[in-house]
């Protein structure tokens with residue numbers, strides 16, 4: 001495998017518009033983490049049973065792991081961001097989908113907007129979503145869980161680097177780790193899942209080049 005290398009000239013990235021139906025504003029009153037870091041790193045463990053979480057708990061977890069804390073606008077207009085997780089070149093090529101029928105009054109995936117701290121219900125085919133959830137349930141029972149799924153936008157990293165693929169996979173690992181540690185800190189179970197969620201995720205966003213890069217179940 002070849003090493004990633006910055007391109008001499010960065011390409012432009014066209015923004016992707018999700019098909020948004022409805023927006024939920026998450027609370028920005030974030031609870032401090034109740035556990036010490038030495039307890040968190042010692043107690044972290046993949047747990048495969050889940051119970052319901054509330055919107056405040058989800059808000060806390062997304063805030064600490066994925067919320068944009070600082071932005072830098074490049075000359076070509078690309079917005080570099082700092083968040084709770086590292087990302088190669090600060091490109092953050094992975095967006096987050098949330099599925100929890102009880103919590104969000106719909107089993108449609110909600111896309112997390114890390115700038116606004118909102119969840120945005122996506123107008124996707126209900127049958128495709130059911131097929132995706134069945135695929136996940138064949139691995140671990142998520143009937144009481146919240147599914148957090150990672151969607152790669154490869155062009156964000158490809159625009160800056162030659163041989164970018166491994167950077168996107170390593171960004172996914174960083175997200176898994178940050179989410180699992182944060183869940184441990186707030187006493188919520190979390191299990192990473194080995195499936196990429198394909199072909200379901202690509203089918204959600206047909207012809208766009210987006211694809212699934214795994215996810216976690218929490219609760």
Ligand SMILES: Cc1cc2nc3c(=O)[nH]c(=O)nc-3n(C[C@H](O)[C@H](O)[C@H](O)COP(=O)(O)O)c2cc1C
Nearest residue numbers: 044045046047048139140176191192193194195214
């Ligand atoms: C990338 C990745 C994929 C994983 N996929 C699954 C999975 O599909 N099902 C599952 O039960 N556990 C999965 N796990 C959890 C591992 O099985 C778990 O991390 C391992 O057994 C070690 O246990 P621990 O996390 O409690 O230390 C995955 C972990 C990672 C990092």
